[in-house]
Amino acid sequence: MSSYKTCPTPVGTESKMSATHSVLQYLTFTRPGISYVVQQICLFMHNLMDTHMHALRRILRYIQGTKHYDLHLYPSSTTSLISYTDAYWGGCPDTKRSTSGYCVFLGDNLLSWPSKRQPPLSRSSAEAEYRGVANVVSESSWLRNILLELHCPIHKATLVYCDNVSAIYLSGNPVQHQRTKHIEMDIHFVREKAARGQVRVLHVPSKHQIADIFTKGLPLILFQDFRDSLIIRPPPA
Amino acid sequence: MTTNKIIICRHVLFNESTFPYAKLHTLDTNTYTFLDNELSPYIINHIMIHDQANPKQGPLILPSNTTPSPNSADHTVLPDTPHQTMRPTTPITHSNLPQLPLTLTVTSSTPKSDNTLLNNLPPIYQPTSQADSKPVTRSQHSIFKPNKKYYGLHTHITKSPLPKNHVFALKDPNWKMAMHDEYNALIKNETWDLVPRPPGVNVIRSMWIFRHKENSDGSFEWHKARLVGDGAGQQVGINCGETFSPVVKPVIIHTVLSIALSKSWHIHQLDVKNAFLHGELKEFVYMYQPLGFRDSTHPNHVCRLRKSLYGLKQAPRAWYKRFADYASSIGFCQNKCDHSLFIDKQDSNLAYLLLYVDDIILTTSLDTLRQSIISLLSSEFAMKDLG
Numbered sequence: 001m002s003s004y005k006t007c008p009t010p011v012g013t014e015s016k017m018s019a020t021h022s023v024l025q026y027l028t029f030t031r032p033g034i035s036y037v038v039q040q041i042c043l044f045m046h047n048l049m050d051t052h053m054h055a056l057r058r059i060l061r062y063i064q065g066t067k068h069y070d071l072h073l074y075p076s077s078t079t080s081l082i083s084y085t086d087a088y089w090g091g092c093p094d095t096k097r098s099t100s101g102y103c104v105f106l107g108d109n110l111l112s113w114p115s116k117r118q119p120p121l122s123r124s125s126a127e128a129e130y131r132g133v134a135n136v137v138s139e140s141s142w143l144r145n146i147l148l149e150l151h152c153p154i155h156k157a158t159l160v161y162c163d164n165v166s167a168i169y170l171s172g173n174p175v176q177h178q179r180t181k182h183i184e185m186d187i188h189f190v191r192e193k194a195a196r197g198q199v200r201v202l203h204v205p206s207k208h209q210i211a212d213i214f215t216k217g218l219p220l221i222l223f224q225d226f227r228d229s230l231i232i233r234p235p236p237a
Numbered sequence: 238m239t240t241n242k243i244i245i246c247r248h249v250l251f252n253e254s255t256f257p258y259a260k261l262h263t264l265d266t267n268t269y270t271f272l273d274n275e276l277s278p279y280i281i282n283h284i285m286i287h288d289q290a291n292p293k294q295g296p297l298i299l300p301s302n303t304t305p306s307p308n309s310a311d312h313t314v315l316p317d318t319p320h321q322t323m324r325p326t327t328p329i330t331h332s333n334l335p336q337l338p339l340t341l342t343v344t345s346s347t348p349k350s351d352n353t354l355l356n357n358l359p360p361i362y363q364p365t366s367q368a369d370s371k372p373v374t375r376s377q378h379s380i381f382k383p384n385k386k387y388y389g390l391h392t393h394i395t396k397s398p399l400p401k402n403h404v405f406a407l408k409d410p411n412w413k414m415a416m417h418d419e420y421n422a423l424i425k426n427e428t429w430d431l432v433p434r435p436p437g438v439n440v441i442r443s444m445w446i447f448r449h450k451e452n453s454d455g456s457f458e459w460h461k462a463r464l465v466g467d468g469a470g471q472q473v474g475i476n477c478g479e480t481f482s483p484v485v486k487p488v489i490i491h492t493v494l495s496i497a498l499s500k501s502w503h504i505h506q507l508d509v510k511n512a513f514l515h516g517e518l519k520e521f522v523y524m525y526q527p528l529g530f531r532d533s534t535h536p537n538h539v540c541r542l543r544k545s546l547y548g549l550k551q552a553p554r555a556w557y558k559r560f561a562d563y564a565s566s567i568g569f570c571q572n573k574c575d576h577s578l579f580i581d582k583q584d585s586n587l588a589y590l591l592l593y594v595d596d597i598i599l600t601t602s603l604d605t606l607r608q609s610i611i612s613l614l615s616s617e618f619a620m621k622d623l624g
Contacts, residue, residue, distance in 0.1 A: 078496055111492055112488045143492065146574045150587075150589065
């Protein structure tokens with residue numbers, strides 16, 4: 001203890017960092033790979049601790065190394081909407097709320113990629129995933145409306161890939177049992193959309209679940225693989 | 238004789254650093270084929286051993302015969318250069334000099350070597366005066382690299398420091414010119430009327446903002462002075478109403494871009510100059526006369542703003558409304574999902590226009606349609622076409 005430097009106040013103020021984080025929020029428009037961690041930092045902006053500062057510096061270091069990476073758009077068919085959704089059940093260590101993220105593709109091009117902490121607490125992972133599916137279905141129906149107004153309507157059903165089998169069953173069958181009694185009816189609009197043929201919820205193995213990148217930190221190889229799937233690449237030579 | 242020889246040696250060294258490698262390579266091969274053909278195996282071995290054993294050995298022999306001190310600095314450079322094989326051959330060119338026993342053995346058997354080698358040598362190998370052997374700096378070749386500290390000073394205008402307030406600014410010719418430009422532009426735009434101050438109204442202050450505008454490479458471009466209103470002095474409900482102004486969502490930008498890409502339409506980016514000054518104010522906003530530009534005949538009058546100024550709370554909304562009205566007048570209709578997306582459908586031709594405050598992305602299915610839209614827009618607002 002005696003070798004420590006003395007400090008006039010017990011807690012530091014982090015005014016400078018708020019500018020950094022708002023810049024990073026802008027950066028997520030072209031760099032979806034960092035949207036999860038930026039969202040996590042934003043949750044704590046009112047009270048930044050040392051750990052968050054380290055995380056912030058790490059983001060900056062990552063960006064420093066990948067400055068030349070960009071989100072690429074390629075000519076592709078505009079007839080199908082595909083979306084991936086994933087949730088990290090109990091992802092927030094303080095509140096035990098789940099983190100959900102999804103990404104919507106038009107053809108091969110990435111359109112939308114939010115990463116968000118779900119407001120209600122989920123009692124099971126299936127419930128968290130089901131909420132994620134509901135979010136992505138509402139987003140994709142908004143996108144369908146826009147595409148309709150842009151005079152290129154989509155006739156095929158939107159494909160929603162989810163890696164939780166129970167959530168898929170919940171979206172297809174009107175089952176109601178002990179564990180799903182508390183799920184509000186407004187989430188069940190997924191069923192209605194699925195019944196009307198606008199949405200199909202399908203299963204995807206976890207190792208191909210691209211939306212994982214928006215819900216938690218990933219090992220390097222998986223991260224690079226998913227980042228490449230989101231078409232975030234260095235510019236072609 | 239001895240001084241001549243020193244100079245030649247130095248020039249060999251110099252050329253190794255300044256000449257392209259390709260020439261030296263051809264030299265190497267020539268000398269070696271020559272040696273293979275005509276020299277006895279003993280001499281070849283002699284040279285090769287001499288070469289491999291110690292690269293420093295060859296050149297070091299020479300200074301021992303001649304004046305030592307200036308050479309030693311040059312020779313230390315040698316081992317780093319990639320063409321060390323040159324060295325044993327260089328004495329051959331001076332085979333007539335009797336001081337070197339090692340080179341003598343070579344020359345006695347090869348009288349033709351002088352000519353062939355000399356023909357291969359570049360012209361700089363010719364001995365020149367002593368003065369040329371001084372190190373040549375880049376500035377002598379008129380190669381200059383600008384110091385980054387002085388960026389911006391090389392432009393034709395000298396950069397004035399940012400002034401603290403309008404009093405300091407008016408003393409500086411650069412800033413004074415910038416302020417006059419801005420003031421004249423506002424007067425020309427009929428931004429305000431001078432009216433006697435009505436009793437009991439809220440009058441907002443005005444401020445000058447001074448900026449150095451820079452090019453994309455960070456070099457100084459011009460001085461910019463901008464008159465802004467103090468939005469903090471406005472009272473909501475009295476001299477400012479709604480302030481919300483929609484901007485286009487990134488999702489929409491991606492959607493429109495990918496559609497345009499997949500249909501291989503041309504995408505155009507436009508920038509509206511002084512966008513906020515175009516907005517028309519519905520509310521009555523009074524502002525004091527600009528600092529430093531008080532009207533001498535009516536010193537106590539205030540400005541009643543007709544057009545919006547930067548800094549006012551409703552400036553973005555006024556601009557958006559002005560643009561939306563104009564866009565609908567030239568045939569665009571606003572999208573219901575995102576009000577910053579305008580769509581124009583003429584027969585089978587489509588035009589999408591995205592508005593992000595003063596930046597516009599325009600993409601159309603037909604090039605002629607795009608040209609007509611751009612000319613319509615630029616007739617109404619001052620535009621910068623970014624391609």
